[in-house]
Amino acid sequence: MSQAGDYAAVKKDIAALLHQPEYDDGSAGPVLVRLAWHSAGTYDAETDTGGSNGAGMRYEAEGGDPANAGLQHARVFLEPVKRAHPWITYSDLWTLAGCVAIQEMGGPEIPWAPGRTDFVDDSKLPPRGRLPDAAQGADHVRHIFYRMGFNDQEIVALSGAHNLGRCHADRSGFSGAWVQNPTRFSNTYFRLLLAVDWKHKQLPSGIRQFMYIDEDLGEELMMLPTDIALRDDAKFKVWVQRYAEDRDVFFEDFTKVFAKLMELGLKRDESGSVLNTDNVKGGYIS
Ligand code: HEM
Numbered sequence: 001m002s003q004a005g006d007y008a009a010v011k012k013d014i015a016a017l018l019h020q021p022e023y024d025d026g027s028a029g030p031v032l033v034r035l036a037w038h039s040a041g042t043y044d045a046e047t048d049t050g051g052s053n054g055a056g057m058r059y060e061a062e063g064g065d066p067a068n069a070g071l072q073h074a075r076v077f078l079e080p081v082k083r084a085h086p087w088i089t090y091s092d093l094w095t096l097a098g099c100v101a102i103q104e105m106g107g108p109e110i111p112w113a114p115g116r117t118d119f120v121d122d123s124k125l126p127p128r129g130r131l132p133d134a135a136q137g138a139d140h141v142r143h144i145f146y147r148m149g150f151n152d153q154e155i156v157a158l159s160g161a162h163n164l165g166r167c168h169a170d171r172s173g174f175s176g177a178w179v180q181n182p183t184r185f186s187n188t189y190f191r192l193l194l195a196v197d198w199k200h201k202q203l204p205s206g207i208r209q210f211m212y213i214d215e216d217l218g219e220e221l222m223m224l225p226t227d228i229a230l231r232d233d234a235k236f237k238v239w240v241q242r243y244a245e246d247r248d249v250f251f252e253d254f255t256k257v258f259a260k261l262m263e264l265g266l267k268r269d270e271s272g273s274v275l276n277t278d279n280v281k282g283g284y285i286s
Pocket of ligand 1: 030031033034037070132133134135141158159161162164165166167168169171172173174224226258
């Protein structure tokens, strides 16, 4: 067992479990990034509910949300880390794992701070339906992300995470990977979004997505309707172009916006301790 507060030891153990030769594209990384995002992405700025604090996905109300299908794989991958470092909260572990995975897959280092609690505050529980529906368009995407407090530039930057991983027919109903090397963080997603003539494709289930077959590679890549919406909306497109052109700008903006996502719903004092007056009356949880 590591000493309480030894986050470097936790990070090392997360990095060591990413290589999973039997799983998907050989890495637990992408599904860990999705776990971190879905844990935080239920946040509603107006009512200050949802967010990563509380690790609500451990319970059926949130964990059983169809939008979270498949994320049990990510939670199972992390169990040995939790056992080796029982002092870390699940909410800190899940968000930290997403940040470590991004960096280990060649992405930027995301600033991350601990302090989330696993105390489940019933008054903060997010209702289902807070996460985006990939079958919809730009209005829906704005509605979901404005609710969390993000702007158009931040929405596009965050969406660059679709450089990683894939869709699974038995989880979301969609199928395939966005890029050819889905365990390497880059701006390829934006470049492909603009460079390729994406065609409609209807899966046997009736679900509609977009596809492109790379003749040279003999490989089929995919985009979700919400991805295509970023290309087709004039305001989003400006940022798609910017990130397609300049990988460094994308990395810089992604770093800021992913760090912001991981902090949704947390209030910190000057020393960085999480201040949570709702859970503990007048107190601090550090
Ligand atoms: C995967 C939808 C935004 C990270 C997926 C999947 C869907 C989806 C349908 C496939 C899930 C599966 O079948 O396993 C959306 C929609 C978004 C959005 C509609 C917004 C409009 C984001 C954001 C991030 C993210 C903001 C992170 C910053 C990922 C990752 C995967 C993924 C890493 C791959 C997971 C894996 O390989 O298991 N997303 N997503 N997504 N998403 Fe998103």
